[in-house]
Every structure is written in C-alpha cells, then in structure tokens.
Amino acid sequence: MEVDKPINTDCIEDDTDCTDSGLGISVDITSNDNTLHELPALFSSKTLLELCCSSWSQSANAKVDVQPYLRGCKWSPDGTCCMSVVNNDGVHITELPRDLYSGSVDSSRTIDVLDSVIHVKESGLIYDFCWYPGMNSSIPETCCWLTTRQNAPVQMWDAFDGSLRCSYRGFNAVDEMEPALSVTFNIEGTRIIAGYKKVLRTFDVDRPGRDFAEHKINSPASCFAMNSNLLAVGSWNTTISLFNVNELGNYKSIGKMHGHSGGVTHMKFTPDGIRLVSGARKDHRLLIWDIRYYRRPLNILSRAVDTNQRIYFDISPCGKYLVSGGTDGMLKVWDANKVNWHSSLDVTDVDKDNVTYKFPLHKDCCNSVSIHPCRPILATGSGQYHLKDPVSTVSDENETQIDADEENYRQDLVTGGAVMNNLDMKYSSEAENSLVFWWIGEVGDLT
Structure with missing residues (x-):
C-alpha cells in the first residue's frame, strides 16, 4: 500500500550550511559507458x-525466537540495487526505482513500497556478505x-536470478x-579473502572448490577492510591487525592497533x-586511525552501541561525511568541515558528542547504513533481537489461575517495577524491521 505523503525527518541540531565542497568522480548509473560526473551535495x-x-514481520506460526530483523544492507557498486x-x-x-536514477525529488513524492526482486532463503546465521567490487548490471x-x-x-550467488554459482571451501x-x-x-576482484578462527584463506575467484593459500593468525577474523594492497583484520579480542598483501597473495604483518573495549565488528x-574507521560491539566509540601512525587513534567519535550486534557505518564517496546508526535508532552524521572528524584527537573532548547532525529515524535499533555510490540517497536498516519479558511471560501462563485479589496485587507489582523493565532495550516491544531509502540531497520546495 502506498503512502500519500512522504515523511520529512528534520535533524535535531540546526547548524550552518552543509554544502558538500569535497567533490569526487563517479560513474553515472544511467548509462552503459563510462560517463563521469561530479558527486552530488549531501545533507x-x-x-x-x-x-x-x-x-x-514475524509470521503468526513462527516461534518466539524467530525474529526477521535486518542485520545489514549494502548498495551494489553500480548503485542499481x-x-x-x-x-x-x-x-x-531490492532495486532502486528508475525515477531516482537521475534528477531531484520534492516533498510531494509518493513513498514507494519496495518488493524484493531476488530472495535467497538461506538457512543458518549469515556471518558476512559482500558485493563483487566490479559489479555492473550491463555485464x-x-x-x-x-x-x-x-x-x-x-x-x-548470481544477482540476476539468485542461483548459486559456486562455493569456496x-x-x-x-x-x-x-x-x-x-x-x-x-x-581487483580476482581473489577472495576469508577469515576463520585461526587462519586467513585466500581463494582464486576463477578456481572454486578447496584450493586455497593459508596464513595463520592468532585470533578470529571478525571483519575486513581492504585498501589497495593493505588489509585490516578486526578481531573479537578487540585488536586490529594490519597486513601488506602482495600480488601472489602473501601476507606480511605490519602491526596491531589497540583501543576498543569490545570485539571489532x-x-x-x-x-x-x-585513515581507517573502526567500530566494536558494546563500545560506544568509533575510532579514527591514521595507518601511518597506528599506535594510537587520531580521533574518537561517540554513538550508541549497547548490544553485541554489528552496527554498520559508512563514509561518503567524497570522504567528507561519516554516517552511523545506533541502538537508540538515531542516525549521526559527522561533517569533516565542521568537526574535522579525521583530524588529531583533542583529549578534552573525548566525552563530548561532537556530531554535526542527528536524525531520529527509527524507533528500533538502526543497525546498518549505506550511502549510494553516486546519488544523494541513503539506505538504512533497523531491527534487533528482542527478549521477551519473563514477568509478562509468567503472568500470561498463570493468568487463568489468578483470582481477582491476586490479579490486583500482581498489577500493583507490575506498575511498581515490571513495566519499567519495558523501558529497557532487551525487553522493549518497539520492534521495527525495515529497510528504508532516504533522500539526503537538496529538497527545494521544503517549507
């Protein structure tokens, strides 16, 4: 069902003009050639x-612990889905609507209800996922x-029909x-790097199966960040390891970075x-590192991370904006021109929230954000696992056995303390499992 009027979510903190002065180059998704254009202004x-x-939403016949919440979202490299x-x-x-491939939008635009064009019903918990870096819908x-x-x-997996292409074991x-x-x-997209509990294994993309090169590590590889020939490996033991990867796929250790209080996610x-940005579970800090001087972080930014769930963040293609969600449902934006988030650390401001903009987008955990590669569009995902309040569970089971006096007494107890537990996140009933696309560019007809 379509919604007649769009939702405008204004930022909480009003600030000065936020025109994007950092322009870069990207590929226009509306054409099959390599037409180049400047990146648009954001926020x-x-x-x-x-x-x-x-x-x-949860199926009526599903068990209580089967909850369909989002665990991450990522735009394709060509921006089409x-x-x-x-x-x-x-x-x-999910495909991007064709009318958003070019031009601008106004506040009267009808909100589209998205349907999945491909759905792969994988069983088991998905640990990690990524697009092929050279993905192009015309190829x-x-x-x-x-x-x-x-x-x-x-x-x-094939992105056209959802079929399984091959496996790397x-x-x-x-x-x-x-x-x-x-x-x-x-x-380059020629190799696959997979992280395990004690090893890194490198597979050749053209050779699926069990042929791989192996490099031993001391702790589980929980996440990766790749830049040219430099590989950053995050671990659940709170450290980040830097490796130089040569053309043959050999790893040379550079050093380790320490600073997080939880496992790096x-x-x-x-x-x-x-610069490298890192976040961890149950750690309210985003750490900014200069890989040339990796012994201590350059800067520390604050966000809400109260659970072990992986909370994604993203950096705009121009490198000016850092965007992150949080377990409080708040979207935070740091503008390099205003807070200089990738500069040196001011120890007097460690405990201060130096965010440029705050947007209250979701009533549940905002666990993932992804900025479109060449359009002013932001994708956000929400949801988390909700524990059922044990007080209400016991009350439901015994409801038929409680007489009027006992019911009144129980209500007094609930009013005095148990209801307050619902304010706690782990017993919250405010579940929102959604994927939303937001326009973060110029909107000319706002009043």
Whole structure:
C-alpha cells in the first residue's frame, strides 16, 4: 500500500550550511559507458526525505525466537540495487526505482513500497556478505555477491536470478570443512579473502572448490577492510591487525592497533586510503586511525552501541561525511568541515558528542547504513533481537489461575517495577524491521 505523503525527518541540531565542497568522480548509473560526473551535495537541506520502504514481520506460526530483523544492507557498486540480510530470512535484493536514477525529488513524492526482486532463503546465521567490487548490471557475469554462513562454505550467488554459482571451501588440519567468519574480495576482484578462527584463506575467484593459500593468525577474523594492497583484520579480542598483501597473495604483518573495549565488528577505509574507521560491539566509540601512525587513534567519535550486534557505518564517496546508526535508532552524521572528524584527537573532548547532525529515524535499533555510490540517497536498516519479558511471560501462563485479589496485587507489582523493565532495550516491544531509502540531497520546495 502506498503512502500519500512522504515523511520529512528534520535533524535535531540546526547548524550552518552543509554544502558538500569535497567533490569526487563517479560513474553515472544511467548509462552503459563510462560517463563521469561530479558527486552530488549531501545533507545540504539538513532534512531526510523518505523515498521507499520495505518491512518484515514475524509470521503468526513462527516461534518466539524467530525474529526477521535486518542485520545489514549494502548498495551494489553500480548503485542499481541494494542487498539486505534478514535474520532467519536469508538475502533480499531490492532495486532502486528508475525515477531516482537521475534528477531531484520534492516533498510531494509518493513513498514507494519496495518488493524484493531476488530472495535467497538461506538457512543458518549469515556471518558476512559482500558485493563483487566490479559489479555492473550491463555485464551479467559481474553481478554476484558472496555470503558466508553457519555450517556452510563461502558461496557466490548470481544477482540476476539468485542461483548459486559456486562455493569456496576451507578445510582444517583434520579435513573438516570450516565456515568462514568474514569474507571480502581484493580490490581487483580476482581473489577472495576469508577469515576463520585461526587462519586467513585466500581463494582464486576463477578456481572454486578447496584450493586455497593459508596464513595463520592468532585470533578470529571478525571483519575486513581492504585498501589497495593493505588489509585490516578486526578481531573479537578487540585488536586490529594490519597486513601488506602482495600480488601472489602473501601476507606480511605490519602491526596491531589497540583501543576498543569490545570485539571489532566493522571497519572501513576513507577514500584517500590513509585513515581507517573502526567500530566494536558494546563500545560506544568509533575510532579514527591514521595507518601511518597506528599506535594510537587520531580521533574518537561517540554513538550508541549497547548490544553485541554489528552496527554498520559508512563514509561518503567524497570522504567528507561519516554516517552511523545506533541502538537508540538515531542516525549521526559527522561533517569533516565542521568537526574535522579525521583530524588529531583533542583529549578534552573525548566525552563530548561532537556530531554535526542527528536524525531520529527509527524507533528500533538502526543497525546498518549505506550511502549510494553516486546519488544523494541513503539506505538504512533497523531491527534487533528482542527478549521477551519473563514477568509478562509468567503472568500470561498463570493468568487463568489468578483470582481477582491476586490479579490486583500482581498489577500493583507490575506498575511498581515490571513495566519499567519495558523501558529497557532487551525487553522493549518497539520492534521495527525495515529497510528504508532516504533522500539526503537538496529538497527545494521544503517549507
């Protein structure tokens, strides 16, 4: 069902003009040739306009612990579609509406309700996923993605029909197949790097199967960030390891970075390749590192991360904006021209929230954000696992056995304390499992 009026979500903190002065180069998704254009201005209206949405709800016959919340979303490299991973519901591919390929939008635009064009119903928990870096919809053989999941090898899927193309299997010393915890392509897209509990395994894209090169590591590889020949490996032991990867796929250790208080869950290099941004579970800090001087972080930014869930962040193609969600449902934006988030650390401001803009987008955890590669469009995903309040569970089971006096007494107890537990996130009933596209460019007719 379509919604007649779009939702304008204004930022909480009003600030000065936010015109994007950092311009870069990208590929126009409306053409099949290599036509180049400047990247658009982002957050110039200080307002997010909802464009499209898709949501998932729990089946009436599903068990209580089967909850279809989003666990991540990523735009394809050519910007034509967005991949989202839904807990207990596999992978969904959603196309960008054709009218958003070019031009601008106004506040009277009808919100589109998105349907998945591809749905891969994978069983088991999906650990990691990524697009092929050279993905281009006009070249079908490049349209694919990788997933790694529980009790399964690394698998490559076709983005046109959702079929399984091939698998890359890693085996341990006793010839048992191991599931990878993380996976990524190298920059050229010729190799697949898979992270395991004690090793990194490199597969040749053209040779699926069990042929791989192996490099031992000391702790599980929870996430990757790749930049040219530099590989950053995050771990659940709170450290980040830097490796130099040569053309033959050999790894040379550079050093380790220490600073997080929880396991590292997501990392990304800035477009200039000099700085690395990292986030961890149950850690409210985003750490900015200069890989040339990696002994201590350059800067510390604050966001809400109260659970072990992976909370994604993204960096704009121009390198000016850092965008992150949080378990409080808030979207935070740091503008390099105003807070200089990739500069040196001011120790007096460590505990201060130096964010440029705040947007209250979701009533549930905003666990993933992804900026479109060449359009002023932001994709956000929401949802998390909700524990059921044990007080209400016991009350429901015994409801038929409680007389009027006992019911009144129980209500007094609930009013006094148990209801307050619902304010706690782990017992919250405010579930929102949605994928939303937002316009983050100029909106000229806002009043």
